[in-house]
Each structure stands twice: as structure tokens, then as C-alpha cells.
Amino acid sequence: MEKIKSYEELKALRETLRIGRPDKSSEDKPVRVxxxxxxxxIASGAKEVLDYFTAELKKRSVSCSxxxxxxxxxxxxxxxxxxxxxxxxxxVFGYVDTVRADEIIEKYIKTGELVDGIIPTNYERx
Amino acid sequence: xxxxxxxxxxxxxxNSEDVITRIKWRIETDEELMNSVQVIQTAxxxxxxxxxxxxxxxxxxxxxxxxxxxxDEIINEHIINGRVVERLxxxxxxxxxxxxxxxxxxxxxxxxxxxxxxxxxxxxxxCIKHNSYLAMGKVLTEYSxxxxxxxxxxxxxRGRGGGGFPCGLKWEIASKNDSDQKxxxxxxxxxxxxxxxxxxxxxxxPHAVLESMAICGYCIGASKGLIYIRAEYPLAIKRLxxxxxxxxxxxxxxxxxxxxxxxxDISLRYGAGAFVCGEETALIHSMxxxxxxxxxxxxxxxxxGYLGKPTNVNNVETFANIPQIILNGADWFAxxxxxxxxxxxxxxxxGKINNVGLIEVPMGTTLREIIxxxxxxxxxxxxxxxxxxGGPSGGCLTEKHLDIPIDYESLTQAGSMMGSGGxxxxxxxxxxxxxxxxxxxxxxxxxxxxxxxxxxxxxxLYEMLDKITQGKGTLEDLxxxxxLCNVIKDTSLCxxxxxxxxxxxxxxxxxxxxxxxxxxxxxxxxxxxxxLYYYVVSDELCVGCGACRRCxxxxxxxxxxxxxxxxxPDICIRCGECIEKCSFDAITIELEPKRVTVx
Numbered sequence: 001m002e003k004i005k006s007y008e009e010l011k012a013l014r015e016t017l018r019i020g021r022p023d024k025s026s027e028d029k030p031v032r033v034x035x036x037x038x039x040x041x042i043a044s045g046a047k048e049v050l051d052y053f054t055a056e057l058k059k060r061s062v063s064c065s066x067x068x069x070x071x072x073x074x075x076x077x078x079x080x081x082x083x084x085x086x087x088x089x090x091x092v093f094g095y096v097d098t099v100r101a102d103e104i105i106e107k108y109i110k111t112g113e114l115v116d117g118i119i120p121t122n123y124e125r126x
Numbered sequence: 127x128x129x130x131x132x133x134x135x136x137x138x139x140x141n142s143e144d145v146i147t148r149i150k151w152r153i154e155t156d157e158e159l160m161n162s163v164q165v166i167q168t169a170x171x172x173x174x175x176x177x178x179x180x181x182x183x184x185x186x187x188x189x190x191x192x193x194x195x196x197x198d199e200i201i202n203e204h205i206i207n208g209r210v211v212e213r214l215x216x217x218x219x220x221x222x223x224x225x226x227x228x229x230x231x232x233x234x235x236x237x238x239x240x241x242x243x244x245x246x247x248x249x250x251x252x253c254i255k256h257n258s259y260l261a262m263g264k265v266l267t268e269y270s271x272x273x274x275x276x277x278x279x280x281x282x283x284r285g286r287g288g289g290g291f292p293c294g295l296k297w298e299i300a301s302k303n304d305s306d307q308k309x310x311x312x313x314x315x316x317x318x319x320x321x322x323x324x325x326x327x328x329x330x331x332p333h334a335v336l337e338s339m340a341i342c343g344y345c346i347g348a349s350k351g352l353i354y355i356r357a358e359y360p361l362a363i364k365r366l367x368x369x370x371x372x373x374x375x376x377x378x379x380x381x382x383x384x385x386x387x388x389x390x391d392i393s394l395r396y397g398a399g400a401f402v403c404g405e406e407t408a409l410i411h412s413m414x415x416x417x418x419x420x421x422x423x424x425x426x427x428x429x430x431g432y433l434g435k436p437t438n439v440n441n442v443e444t445f446a447n448i449p450q451i452i453l454n455g456a457d458w459f460a461x462x463x464x465x466x467x468x469x470x471x472x473x474x475x476x477g478k479i480n481n482v483g484l485i486e487v488p489m490g491t492t493l494r495e496i497i498x499x500x501x502x503x504x505x506x507x508x509x510x511x512x513x514x515x516g517g518p519s520g521g522c523l524t525e526k527h528l529d530i531p532i533d534y535e536s537l538t539q540a541g542s543m544m545g546s547g548g549x550x551x552x553x554x555x556x557x558x559x560x561x562x563x564x565x566x567x568x569x570x571x572x573x574x575x576x577x578x579x580x581x582x583x584x585x586x587l588y589e590m591l592d593k594i595t596q597g598k599g600t601l602e603d604l605x606x607x608x609x610l611c612n613v614i615k616d617t618s619l620c621x622x623x624x625x626x627x628x629x630x631x632x633x634x635x636x637x638x639x640x641x642x643x644x645x646x647x648x649x650x651x652x653x654x655x656x657x658l659y660y661y662v663v664s665d666e667l668c669v670g671c672g673a674c675r676r677c678x679x680x681x682x683x684x685x686x687x688x689x690x691x692x693x694x695p696d697i698c699i700r701c702g703e704c705i706e707k708c709s710f711d712a713i714t715i716e717l718e719p720k721r722v723t724v725x
Contacts, residue, residue, distance in 0.1 A: 003377035006385045007263035010254070010378075017255035036243055038329045039361050040322070067252070070330015072243035073484040077169050082243070094169050114128060119169040122500060123234030123486065 031064035031109060032084040033057070038071035045097065046079035052098045053081075056105055064109065074119050083108055092119040127163050127205060132179040134170030135480040139507045140177035144194040152201055163205055170481050170502045176216060190216035233495055235462065237470050238286075238446035239486045242330030247365045250333065250372035258333040259378050261449035262340050266386045271301060271345040278345075278448070280456035282468030287313060287404070287441030288516065288545045289621075290467070290534040300346040300428040300438040308348035309437040310339050311427075312445055313409060314355040314362070317401040318517025319568060321548035323472040324442035326484050328355070328362040331446065332369035338445035340379065340390045341452065346438050351392035354409050356399045366394060401518070401572035404546075405620050406431075406439040408574065419576045420620035441546065443472055463489035467533030471544070477514075477551035478505045490531040493523065497551055508553040512636070516545025518565045518572075519625030521632025522558065541632040543625070557654035558637040559644055563591040565629040573622065580623030583614040587630060594641065596657040597648040604641055608634060649717050656700045660719040661693050667712035674704035674713060695719040 004010050035041070035050040053066050072080050077094025083104065084090045093104060094117050107113045131146050146167060153159045171179045176190035180200065187210055189200060196214060203209045236242075246252045253259075265274050279294030300308065312335060316324040328335060339351040355363055370392055373379040381389045395413045402408045403418040410432050412418035431437025447469060451459045460468050467489040473496065476482050480502030487496060493513055497503070504510050512522040521542035530536045534544050552561065566588040575581045590607050593599050611627035611634075618624045634641055643649045650658040663674075663683075670688040682698040685691030693704070693713075705713045 001372075001375040003375075004384065005377065007267040010259060010263045010384060014254050014257070014260065017251055034243075034246075038326055039359075042361070067246040068248070069244060070242045070247050071239075071326040071484050073239070073486075074169070074481070075484060076480065076482040113164065114130075114166045116133075116167040117169070118130065118166060120171045122170075123236050 030086040031062065033064055033066045033109075034069045034082040034084070035066070036070065036072040036074075036078070036080045036082075037068035040071065040075055041078050041080065044078035048098065049079045049081065049096050049101055052101050053105070056102070057109075060105065062105065062109060073123070077117075077119055080119065085109070085112060088112070090121075092121060093117045094119045128166055128183040129163060129200075129205075130166045130168050130181040130183065132169075132171050132173075132177060133167035134174070134177075134502055135505065136170065136174035136502045137177035137179060140191075141194055142178040145178045145180070145192055145197055148194050148197045149201065152197065159201070159205065173216070174480070174498060174503045179216070185210075188216040189214040233491060233500055234485055234487055235470050236486045237450045237459075237462075238327060238334075238443050238472055239330070239484070240450060241334060242327060242484075245331060247330055247332055248368050250369070250376060250378075253331070253333045257449070257453065258331075259337050259373075261452035262337045262378070263384055265341050265344060265452055266384055266388055271347065274341065274345050274452070275301060277456045278451065281451045281459040282456075282463075282466075283444065283447055283451060283459065284467060284534065285441060286443035286447070286471065286546070288519065288543065290544060293440065293444055296428065296440070297342060297345050297438060299426070300348075300436050303429055303436040305436050307350070307433075307435050308343075308346055309432045309435055310342045310346065310348045310351040311406075311409070311413070311432065311437055311439040312339055312351070312353040313404060313406065313439050313441050314353055314359070315397050315404040315409060316356070316359075316442075316546065317399070317404050317572075318546055318548040319565075320474060320476045320550045321517060321546055322474045323484065323547045325359050325362050326474075327442050327446050327472075328359070329365055332362075332366045333373065334449055335442055335445045336366075336369055336373055336379065336392055338448040339392060340383065340388075341448055342438060342440065342445070343390045344388055346436070348436075348438070349389045349391065351390060352395050352413060352432065353392065354395045354397055354403070354413055356397045358399050363394065363396070370394075400574070401568070402574045402620070402622050405622060408620070409439065410437060417574075419574045420622070422619065443547070464531060464533045466535055471532070471547060473547045473549045475501050475549050475551070477549075478508065478553040478556070479503070479551040480505050487532075489533045492529050492531055494528040496532075496549070497528070501551065504551065504553050506553075508555065510551070511554050511556055512552045512558065512561075512633075514542075514550040514552065514561065514629070515548070516543035516625075516628070517548045518568050519543060519621065519628055520545045520548075521628045522552075522561065522636060523632075524636045541628075541635055543628070555652050555654065557595075557650050557652040558633040558640050559591060559595055559650075560654050562630045562633045563588065563595060566591055566626070569622070569626040573626075577617075577619040577623060579614045579617040580619070580626065583610055583618075584623070584626055586610060587614070587627065591630070594644050595650070595655045597644065597655070599645040601645060604634070604645060651717075653715060653717065659700070659715050659717055660695045661698055661700065661702075661704060661713055662716045662720045663691050663693055664712045664714065665690050667710050669710055669712075671709070673707045673709065677703050677707045679703065692720075 074080050079096050080094050081096045082092045107115050178192045180189040203211050245256050275297050283293040284290040397403050400418045403412045405420045408418045408420040427437040470486045472486045514522050527540050569584045573580045614627050653659050668690045675683040682694045
């Protein structure tokens with residue numbers, strides 16, 4: 001990995017990452033799936049859900065990036081998954097098991113049709 | 127067209143299930159509606175007092191207080207004829223917050239948790255994309271250490287570990303003590319029962335903490351950072367290790383960071399999970415490989431800390447706030463919160479509440495807003511009784527405190543404290559004497575044993591509380607309990623002992639009548655204290671089958687075949703086995719024993 005040698009280089013790297021590096025970074029695909037993988041999420045089954053998404057999205061040839069994140073804050077509804085479709089606001093789904101994950105892939109990711117279990121986001125990011 | 131119906135726990139109490147069933151039935155029986163309308167169940171919209179909530183897309187129309195019988199009107203008027211049903215409309219003050227799948231009620235502002243749940247914590251590129259290390263770069267190239275400290279001071283940021291000491295001042299003191307080597311320590315020894323704020327930050331956004339520690343190192347003139355984290359947090363440790371390695375690979379930690387000549391290195395120190403090691407002097411001793419026992423202050427760690435060198439200790443959440451202050455300015459941060467407490471506070475909301483979660487609210491938010499709006503109210507529609515803040519050092523607040531704006535001073539004034547952010551909600555089924563006993567049990571386990579008031583005093587407190595919950599307490603005990611609490615507070619060596627009687631004092635203050643009931647009437651109104659309730663066989667329902675008699679492990683039940691059975695309250699251990707076994711619901715829990723005279 002190249003070292004970042006100055007503040008300017010850091011800012012430049014950030015800009016490149018913002019625009020997207022189509023060559024390697026897996027975070028840059030149009031459809032993004034984020035699974036909350038803090039200890040509490042994993043304890044409620046987030047790992048299985050993450051594995052399911054990884055396997056199934058590949059199997060069903062959906063082009064998207066899957067990543068893990070930390071706690072989204074909705075402990076009562078773990079495992080939680082955030083789906084970002086192009087040009088749409090991120091939607092968080094709660095109580096996601098493999099059955100619901102299947103529904104999310106087939107309906108929301110493929111056709112944009114919302115499914116049960118949406119968690120209305122209740123915070124602002126500053 | 128989409129109908130989003132809230133199926134959160136709170137709306138369920140407002141009959142949301144019937145609302146959903148009725149709407150679905152109506153739509154499914156009409157082919158035209160079937161093709162054009164979709165019903166989606168959602169989690170809490172945060173408007174729990176006005177349930178059931180329905181949101182119609184497109185248009186972001188919110189309906190509140192919808193009853194099952196209102197659904198036809200919504201379908202006929204709104205969906206079929208396109209006319210909004212004014213009668214049921216909810217009028218939010220702020221129209222712009224309600225687009226898409228956002229909640230109507232957005233009382234939360236995320237500063238410390240900004241990237242938590244957004245970035246991939248194990249991918250530094252993803253974090254840099256979301257502004258990680260930008261604040262560090264800015265500080266190293268644009269500000270002098272003194273200027274940076276001035277920004278932190280001006281922002282009004284106070285220590286989030288519980289004490290609330292001004293962060294900028296702490297840094298200034300450490301920066302003014304000359305030494306060949308200084309240390310920055312991050313206190314990640316989160317020990318309050320029910321608290322998980324620091325763990326979530328470290329698991330979700332470890333780079334924010336690393337970046338801040340480097341900023342702190344630059345300000346006070348330290349080149350080494352240490353994170354003291356409990357070994358019970360393996361995932362946080364794993365992610366920190368990955369983050370440190372990735373940052374080093376990028377040259378964002380190590381020597382000559384960003385070509386500025388500033389060196390900073392971070393390593394981890396593991397704690398074994400002792401509660402007292404969250405106290406900064408005990409923490410430092412533990413890091414040095416000594417027993418985790420506190421020592422008297424002064425000398426403060428800023429004068430003589432780790433290995434006798436000036437050391438600055440801050441909590442995880444305090445650090446997580448720093449980058450945002452640098453990037454957005456001190457005035458921005460100071461504009462959030464109350465006069466003396468600026469910014470936001472992360473709380474781990476737990477207990478008998480519908481939406482258990484990790485929340486971040488501006489200082490000055492009331493407990494009512496947190497519990498009833500963000501938390502979605504009390505689970506099972508029960509009555510709110512108390513909320514415990516500040517962990518074992520804090521106290522229980524009651525209904526009369528629900529409307530005080532939360533900040534360091536107001537909570538202390540109300541007899542509790544901010545603490546690190548654990549917030550445990552209790553309902554009418556919780557016995558306050560038992561709650562106090564629970565915390566004392568924890569303290570007795572966790573007292574390091576160095577000073578007598580804490581080691582012996584807390585044990586005696588626990589024994590007295592135990593006696594009271596067994597119905598053996600006297601009025602003199604209550605008096606002694608109070609006296610001993612004050613003695614422990616006044617004479618203990620460190621913060622652990624000085625605050626450990628708080629749960630007892632605050633429950634005695636706010637729930638005095640419950641203590642008296644335990645002592646005088648020998649009753650526990652919540653039916654929680656085992657010795658103060660009784661298993662009673664109903665004369666009307668008992669058929670004398672003998673199932674309970676046979677299963678009782680202590681042979682407390684007597685009775686002949688086909689005769690009414692009887693449970694001897696003096697032998698009964700309240701295991702509940704007989705209730706399970708009885709097929710006739712003849713055994714109930716009562717606050718009064720049933721005595722029968724044996725002829």
C-alpha cells in the first residue's frame with residue numbers, strides 16, 4: 001500500500017474514493033448492501049445473513065457490493081440491513097433472516113418494490 | 127401506491143394488527159386495488175402516542191390515531207378517490223423531515239456515531255471516503271497545538287466517561303507538563319451493566335478514535351497512544367487491530383505522519399474486565415502490570431501517569447467527537463446542547479422499553495422524549511416506574527424527573543448522574559429495593575478492596591438490603607442504611623466507593639414508600655421479592671389431583687386425594703413448579719399468605 005505523504009494527498013485520495021474507483025474498490029457498485037455486524041448483530045444472526053446475501057446475490061447475478069458496518073442503533077430489530085439503490089434514499093430493514101433476505105433480494109433489490117420490516121431512520125447525521 | 131403501516135410494539139397496542147388485517151383484506155378482495163396498492167409493515171415511526179401510524183407513498187401523507195374502523199375511509203377517499211382524509215392527518219411541524227422512509231420523529235443527531243453503521247470498519251478506504259483522518263490532516267498542517275486546544279476548549283466538549291471534566295482543559299494541563307515522553311490513553315474499559323456505547327463506536331468506527339488520539343498526541347506533545355480495552359470485547363479488539371495496521375500501512379500512524387514530522391504510534395492494552403479499572407489511576411496501574419487499584423489524586427495522571435509520565439486519559443466517546451469538532455468548528459458544536467453541556471450524548475437504551483437501541487441525542491433532550499418517542503414507550507403497555515442512569519454510580523429517576531432536560535448538572539441535581547451513558551428503563555413490575563440490591567451486589571463483586579469503607583461498607587449495605595427484601599428489615603435498618611451510605615460516600619478512596627451508595631440513596635429518596643412497605647407491612651408491591659409473596663391454592667378451583675404435591679421439591683404441599691391442597695408458606699421456596707404443573711389454574715401468587723388451621 002502506498003503511503004500517504006501529505007494532507008493534500010489524503011484529500012486527493014478521499015476525492016478519488018468519493019467519485020469511485022471502478023477498477024478495484026468493491027464499495028462503488030450502484031447497489032449497495034450493508035449488514036450491521038456489531039457484536040449484538042452477529043449474536044442475532046447477522047453473520048448468516050451476510051453470508052446469505054454474499055452467496056445469493058452472486059448466484060442470482062445481481063451486481064452489487066456487500067459490506068459489513070458497525071451498529072446502526074436499532075438493537076430491537078437486529079439483524080438490520082441497509083440497502084442503497086441508485087438515486088434512492090437508503091432503506092433500513094429490520095428482523096432480517098434468510099427468508100426475509102430472499103424477499104429483499106427478489107423484491108426490493110431487483111424491482112425496487114418495498115417489503116415489510118422497514119425501519120424508519122430516526123436520526124440526523126451531522 | 128404504498129401504504130406503510132407501523133407494526134412496532136407500541137402501535138400494536140393501538141391495534142395496528144387489526145388495522146393491517148383489515149386493510150389487507152379490503153385490498154385482497156378488490157382486484158383493482160390488488161394491482162395498484164401495496165401494504166408494507168414497518169418498524170417504529172417514533173410517534174408512539176399517536177398510533178396506529180400509516181404513511182402513504184407517494185406524497186408522504188401521514189395518518190395518525192388510525193383505528194381499524196378508519197381504514198375503509200382511507201381506502202375509499204384517499205386511495206380510490208385521491209382525496210386526503212383531513213380528519214386523520216398528522217401535521218408535523220417540520221415538513222422536510224418526512225420524505226421517503228424516514229421517521230417523523232428525528233430527535234437524534236449523530237456526531238460521535240456519525241460513521242457508525244455507515245462505513246465498513248475493516249476497510250480504511252471506505253472510512254477515508256467518509257472523512258476519516260481529514261481532521262487529523264487539518265490539525266497537523268493548519269493549526270498549532272495551542273490553537274487546537276483552544277478549539278476544543280471553545281467547543282465546550284466535556285468528558286463523556288461520566289465525570290464531565292472539560293476536555294480542552296484536560297489537554298491543556300497535560301500539554302503544559304514538560305517531559306521527555308507523554309502518553310495518550312483511551313479508556314475503553316466500559317463496565318456499567320447494560321452499557322454498550324463505547325463497544326459500538328469501536329466496532330463501528332475505530333478510525334475516529336485512532337485519529338483523535340493522534341490529534342490529542344499532537345496537542346499535548348505525546349508520541350505514544352495506548353488503548354485500554356477489556357478482553358471481553360474481542361470483536362472491538364479485532365477491528366482496532368485491523369484499523370491500526372491499515373492506518374500504519376497508509377502512514378497515517380507511525381513516523382512522520384503526512385510529512386509533518388509528527389510521530390504517533392498506538393498500541394492496545396487489555397483489561398481483564400474489572401470495573402474499578404475504568405477509574406483512571408487504577409487503569410494506569412493495570413496497564414503497568416500492577417494490581418488494578420486506584421491511588422489518591424493528586425498527583426493527577428496529567429502530572430504523573432503511565433510509567434510516571436504525564437498522561438492524558440479520555441473516554442472513547444469523547445475522542446469520537448473530536449474529528450467533527452475540528453471539521454465543523456467549535457461554534458457549530460457549541461450551538462448544540464445546553465448552556466453548560468454542549469453537543470450530544472450517546473445512550474445505550476435498555477430495559478423494559480419497546481425500541482432497545484443505541485441512540486445519540488443533543489444534550490437537553492428530556493427523558494420523556496427519549497423513553498416515549500425514541501424508545502417507543504414501555505414494553506407491554508405497562509406503567510413507567512423509573513429510569514436508571516449512570517450505572518452503579520448513578521441513581522434512579524422517576525416520573526417527576528421525566529421533563530428535565532438532560533445534562534451533567536441537571537442529572538446530578540436530580541440525584542443521579544450522566545455516567546457513561548447506560549440508561550435502563552424500569553416498569554411497575556420492578557422492585558426498587560431489589561434494583562438497589564442488584565447494583566450493590568455488582569459493587570461488592572467489583573470493589574478492589576483497597577479501602578475499608580468500600581470493601582466492608584458496601585458488603586454491609588448489601589446485607590441490609592438483602593434482609594429488607596426478605597421481609598426481615600426494621601425501621602432502624604433504614605436509618606442505619608442511610609447513615610452508612612453517607613459514610614461510604616464521604617470516606618472512600620476513589621470514585622467507585624464515593625458513588626456506590628447512589629443507587630440506594632436515590633431509591634430511598636424517590637421510592638421511600640416502597641422501602642417502608644418492605645419493612646413495616648412486609649410487602650413487595652411489584653411481587654418481585656421472593657420472601658414477600660406467596661403461592662396460594664384456590665379453594666374453588668383445586669380438585670385435589672395431587673399433581674402439585676408430587677412435583678414440589680421441598681414437600682411444602684399437603685392434601686389428601688380429592689381434597690383441597692395447601693401450600694405451607696414457611697417451607698415453600700417459590701420455585702413456581704406447582705403453577706406449571708397445575709392443569710386447573712388453581713395456584714396463584716398472592717401478597718398475603720393463606721393460613722389454614724390444621725384440626
